Each structure stands twice: as structure tokens, then as C-alpha cells.
Amino acid sequence: MWDYIIPIVTLLVGAVGGFFAGVYYLRKQIENMQNNPEMLAQMAKKMGYNMNKQQMQKAQQMMKKQKFRR
Numbered sequence: 001m002w003d004y005i006i007p008i009v010t011l012l013v014g015a016v017g018g019f020f021a022g023v024y025y026l027r028k029q030i031e032n033m034q035n036n037p038e039m040l041a042q043m044a045k046k047m048g049y050n051m052n053k054q055q056m057q058k059a060q061q062m063m064k065k066q067k068f069r070r
Contacts, residue, residue: 034060037056040059040060040063
């Protein structure tokens with residue numbers, strides 16, 4: 001019986017832990033992009049957008065308005 005319970009519990013704990021670690025990492029990256037316009041430009045370029053300075057400033061302002069809670 002324990003041969004089935006332990007792997008299932010381990011899988012669930014790993015999935016939940018991985019989810020929260022991913023959320024934490026994503027929030028940190030977004031916070032870094034707020035302060036670093038080069039990171040924001042790099043992300044936009046990877047998505048296929050070329051942003052000029054005005055668009056970059058507008059995107060940074062929008063991100064700063066967002067509240068990222070911990």
C-alpha cells in the first residue's frame with residue numbers, strides 16, 4: 001500500500017512546490033523589468049515587437065502601476 005501512497009504524495013508536493021517557485025521567479029523577473037528598460041526591450045524583441053522610447057516608457061509606467069504582492 002505504501003508503494004502507491006508515497007509516490008503520489010511526492011508528486012503532489014513537488015507539483016505544488018514547483019508552481020510556487022515558478023510564481024516567485026516570474027514576479028521577480030517582472031519586478032526587475034520595471035527597473036531595467038533593457039530587459040523589457042529584450043522581452044519585447046523576443047515576442048516580435050520593436051518598441052521605441054515612447055512605447056518603452058509607457059510600458060514601464062503600466063508595469064509600475066501594477067501591484068505585485070508577495
